[in-house]
Amino acid sequence: MPRLAAASLAGTAIEFYDFFVYGTAAALVLGPLFFPAFSPVAGTLAAFGTFGVGFVARPLGSVLFGHIGDRHGRRPVLVASLLLTGASTVAVGCVPTYGTAGVAAPVLLVVLRFLQGLGLGGEWGGAVLLTAEHAPPARRGLWASFPQVGPPVGFVLANGVMLALSAFLTDAQFAQWGWRVPFWAAAVPAVAGVWLRSSLVESPRFLEIGAHARVPLVEVVRRHGRLVLLTAGALAVGYAVFYTVTTWSLAYATRRLGVSRTVVLGCVMAAVVVKGAFTPVAALLGDRYGRRPLCLVGCAACALWMFPMVMLLATGAPLAMFAGFLGALLAFVTMFGVIGAYLPELFEPRVRCTGAAVGYNLGGVLGGALTPIVATALSEGGGRVPWGVGAYLTALALVGLACFALLPETRPVPVAAPEPVIG
Structure with a gap:
């Protein structure tokens, strides 16, 4: 289990590094480089639009790789998804800007972002299922949380590279070539991740399945459609909160509040580190008290x-921003720390890879793809405090609360020991 969990964590960290480095670049530099004819606000919206394309692709990736996972095994999904995401990420670093290639530049950016999302859509389901289906029932939440630690590790790596480049390069150097370095750097961990995952063994639950679903997506829609919609609605708020903190806040604080890029990245990274450390704690609580x-x-x-979070952000003070981000991410991880065990347990094994991944990634479309765009639009034209963003996120949280209330509990009930027979 430790070796399997480490491989799953490493893989998700690498793939989410690829995904997050694009989000940071979209918040900081992609607007003026690829949409120079737009105003600063419109350029940021356009860059976030290309960011959102990755989320639209993720459910399609979950269908494609979920089919492979339910028909041919969880293990092949891990290698194929990592290769696709890594290759498309390196290619983003090679795309010429609008000034060099014209309209072809943003088109290439959108295509590569779509491929990134396609690969990531298969990553989560394969990594979580392979770990969860190997894990003992009493500690399934804990072991399945290791792939969930991968995203904060990937985020810290991606933004650590961005932070170092921001600190040592001038703005002109960063815009000219510095932003490309994190994309090129994705090649090394991707190759290492493929080598690490190629030696993993297949899930025992998959090997026990007698009759595999012929077309898993059709079976999921027919038999589990309501479950998929409820999980998507429930998880949307988690995505919205996370990408508000890690993506939109970067653009808002630097452009609207005039806070240094380095300061904002430092505050966000510190909050994400704490969030990552708390993930196994939330998973252990889920094993003890239940997922729901x-x-x-x-x-x-x-x-x-x-x-309170948007009020603290609007101060522009580092400690206040960190406190706002930390509170939001701890609330987020209280949910997402148990999702690695919860979603697979909701679906039967023969369609589990498709059902869990589609529900998880549809939530990403609703919460992750739209939130930076909606938050940017809501924060324009108002006062210093973006009250509209706070209202939007609160509404999503209430929708998520209603959806979780309609989902069942899945934590395995311990079997009571037989009473001793008194002769």
């Missing part, structure tokens, strides 16, 4: 914290 109660608590905390 943790999700309900996390959603309620999101609903209560969104207005």
Whole structure:
């Protein structure tokens, strides 16, 4: 289990590094480089639009790789998805800007971002299922949380590279070539990740399946359609909160509040590190008290914290921004720390790879793809405090709370020991 968990964590960290480095670049530099004819606000919206394309592709990736995972095994999904995401990420670093290639530049950017999302759509389901289906029932939440630690590790790596480049390069150097370095750097961990994953063994639950679903997506839609929609609606707020903190806040604080790029990245990274450390703790609580109660608590905390978060962000003070980000991410991880065990347990094994991945990634479309665009639009033209963003996130949290309330609990019930026979 430790070796398997380490491989899953490493793989998700690499793939989410690829995904996050694009989001940071979209917030900081892609607007003027690829959409120079737009105003600063419109350029940022256009860059976030290309960012959102990756989320639109993720459910398609979950269908494609979910079919492979349910028909041919979880293990092949891990290698193929990592190769696709890594190759498309390196290619983003080679795309010429609008000034060199004209309209072809943003078109290439959109295509490569789509391929990134396609690969990531298969990554989560394969990594989580391979770990969860090997894990003992009493500690499934804990072991399945290791792939969930991968995203914060990937985020810290991606933004650590961006932070170092921001600190040592001038703005002109960063815009000219510095932003490309994190994309090129993705090649090394991608190759290492493929080598690490190629030696993993297949999931025992998959090997036990007698009759595999012929077309898993059709079976999921017919038999589990309501479950997929509920999970997507429930998870949307988690994505929205995470990408508000890690993507939109970068653009808002630097452009609107005039805060240094280095300061904002440092505040966000510190909050993400704490969030990553708390992920196994939330998973252990889920093993003890149940998956659904943790999700309900996390959603309620999101609903209560969104207005304080935007107030703290609007101060522009580093400690205040860090406190706002940290509160939001701890509420987020209270939900997402148990999702690695919760979603697979909701679906039967023969369609689990497709069902869990589609529900997870549809939530990403609803929460992750739209939030930076909606938040940017809501924060324009108002006062210093983006109250509209707080209201939008609170509304999503209430929707998530209702969806989680309609989902069942799945934590395995311990089998009671037989009473001793007194002769």
